[in-house]
Amino acid sequence: MTFLVPTALALAAFALPITVLYILKLRMRQVPVSSDLFWQQIFQARPPRSFWNRFRHPLSWLAQLLILLTIVAAAGDPRWLSDSPPHSLVLIIDVSASMQATEAGGQRLTLATNQARRIINGLPPGSQAAVIAADHRAEVVCGMTDHIPDLLRAVSGIQPSAAPGSPELAIRAAAELLGQTPAGEIILLTDRCFDSPGLTDNPRLTILSIATPRSNIGITNCQSLRNPDDPLAAELLIAVTNSSPHIAEATLELRISGTLSSVLRLKLSPNESTTRSFPRVGPSGGIWQAELKNIRFSADSDASALPQDDTASATDALTIDNSAVAILPDAPRQRVLLVSPGSLFVQKVLEADPLTELTVLQQPPPDNAWPQDHTVVLHETIPRQLPGGPVIVLDPRNDCDAWNIRGTRENPLPAQSVETHPITRNFRLDDVLIPAASELEFTQQPRILAAAEDGLPLCCLLQRPQGQVVVIPLHLTQSDLAFRTVFPILMSNTLRWLAGHSDTTASALQAGQQTAVPLPLTAPATSIPNSLLRSPAGKLTRIPLVPDTAAPLSATALTGPLREAGLWLIEPNGSNAPPNADSTSAVPIAVNVASSMETDLRPRLSARMSPESPPKAVPAAGRPPWFWLCLATVLLLASEWFLYQRRWIT
């Protein structure tokens, strides 16, 4: 036997005070009594200082020393000397969403960590091990070390994740940690609820399964979306999957910003998925919350055989996928000033946008008195100096401070467009007839969103401190663009983007994803180095902000991976107060499990080793020596108390 903490053996010095205290205790106190008449009668049956009693104190003293010995030995963390050579081991613990399912013995992740502790405690002396927490990413929570307490602490600190599981990355990381160690072994503790058939080919990998097939029903998708053609119309899409061999019944409750909006009774056949959409009309957005309740499973296909009581919820093994959230952004009204000598098409397109309040002028306002809270759309007639704020320029015919017109290009052929930009999303010029377009010479380099084959900008973006400018130099009167569907989409996209109402952020993320969230700020981004991020469980972290060079009052927050399902909140303005859902400035991020793979709790990957046959690293006793020493201490304490310190309660 060897000791991992030999310095703890110094605690044996406590034997000295124990001995001194016993010597002091042996000097008995004298108690005068009126008569020993009754005591003599008592001791006739039991002699006061029998042979046993003479050794009573020494035996108690020895028992106390033995208790001290076991405590000292346990504190030294002894290890059994083994014939097996030192071992190199990497433990991969699956922390994906399905590991939060409950088994008969407890949560799967708890079972996995318990098994990991047993393996670590059973490592031969000199062995090295590492611990990796794996969902679809890999996090090395403890590197290769032979310090058992560090490994145990790392295992205890592992947190569950709502992200989908895919341990390939973790296995690659484990292989890198092991390097060329010949005796290296990788143990994957998992529920096998993922599809990775190639894993079993790895000769160093041992898969320990801690799961049994469980029934579950869950929300596998939840997204909200505004109609690009009608910004007032929105829709929530919810997909529910029954991952069980039984008929499942559940009530789907939908709440919008906390108010119950819809209740739907679902009945799903075994392994059936259903998708439901819930429409909504109006400019206001909100947080959509969907929740499955009153879940019941039936082993019989006959619906009448469903259990009548509400105890079937216990058979729904995973609860985190029973709820989902999605965010629908507001669609506020936007003031637009159209300055045009007269284009009915442009005017009608802008009037048709339900979020637009349009004002039409034929000439620019005198003395350049441009309204401050308007988006200005300039058609053909361009003032010498562009107004401040957001501007859309259609078919410019004269020079200004941002460009000079070099001429007109005949029949430019549209060739490329940046489809990822919000302005040109769902925008294609391939079929548009473009007889002519102005050739502009910009005073600053524009960002080209769509261009002709020869590089002529057909849609470009000018970034200036006073505001963004979108320039579309096509000759509208000659082109059929104004008759095409893409024109109102282009105008709508441009107006929304210039107003800062970008829908580039997904309404809900899958757990484990990273995201970049645009944040409106009340102060310049340079003065706010970071923001507070609050998890659904209330944990606060600070995240850095990336300032937007073009817009001083906006920045982007890079967050993730967001491993917890629920509503995350970002307080963008550097306040130290934790953000809450009622705050007007807090920016919400919806994160859901949203994975049919995680909802399906039936193991799919074949295990190389069953849980009943643990790997060779686990000793037969299954417990470290300090555990047995502590147990012996408790037993000795109880025995010593019973024999020497006991007092009866009458």
Added chain:
Amino acid sequence: MLFPPDFLTRLEYLSIMSKRVFRGQLLAQRRTRQTGAGIEFADHREYSPGEDLRYLDWNIYARHGDLLIRRFQEEQDLHLWLLLDCSNSMNLADGRKFELARQLAAALAWIALADLDRISVLACAAGVVEQFPLTRGRERILPLMQFLERLTASRPQTSLLESVRQFLHRRPRPGLAVILSDLFDTAGFEAGLDQLRFSGFDLHVIQLHHPLDADPAILGDAELVDMETGTILQTTITEQMLIEYRRLFSQHQEAVRSYCARYNLGCTQSSTQVQFDSLVMAMMKQSATS
């Protein structure tokens, strides 16, 4: 202080109470069983020739022709013998047991003296160690109190039988004998009391005990020192032993009560937490109702 300044006042109160309320059932106005030249008629007996004809009941002779002599109860002074235990066991802890016993002796003596009875106090341990001689008259209370104050409970052992024997060797006139003791006699208390009964004494046993006698409250390792013999008993006392001790003590108390009830003797058992006058009043009530 054994006899505080108001002690005599309290004694006077007890004396009045004993006469007015309890009609002297305990001590005062007790009558002896002697028949003789009293004035209170007792009974008749047959005439024997030579007897004084003045006592012949002529009325009965006239009616029935029987010669009967009238007998009268002779009023004699009551002799009160107070046997006070002065063994070491009476001095346990704060000595309250011996203090109460002396206060009781003084109180009973005062009541008797106030009624013109005769009293004597005998300090006993292994035998009679000291005696306050037979005396009468209220003025004798102060010497008696001085005698009691001088007494110490420092004698090595209790032997009630030997004390009674030595007492009887002095040929005392029978009367009321009051035993003031804890009755922790290794030889037993019955033999001594039997001797007194057989000698024609009325008996009243006052058994006092300290709270530590009833419940020693000792746990763990201890050396038990017998205050009378000095014997040391090394032991480890457990709760179980304490339970057994309390059972034996109760058994001892019950044995004293049973003995007194069997022979119609007065019996008072009390803890030292009781004041002496309360105890005397309780004794009077007990005597009045028995």
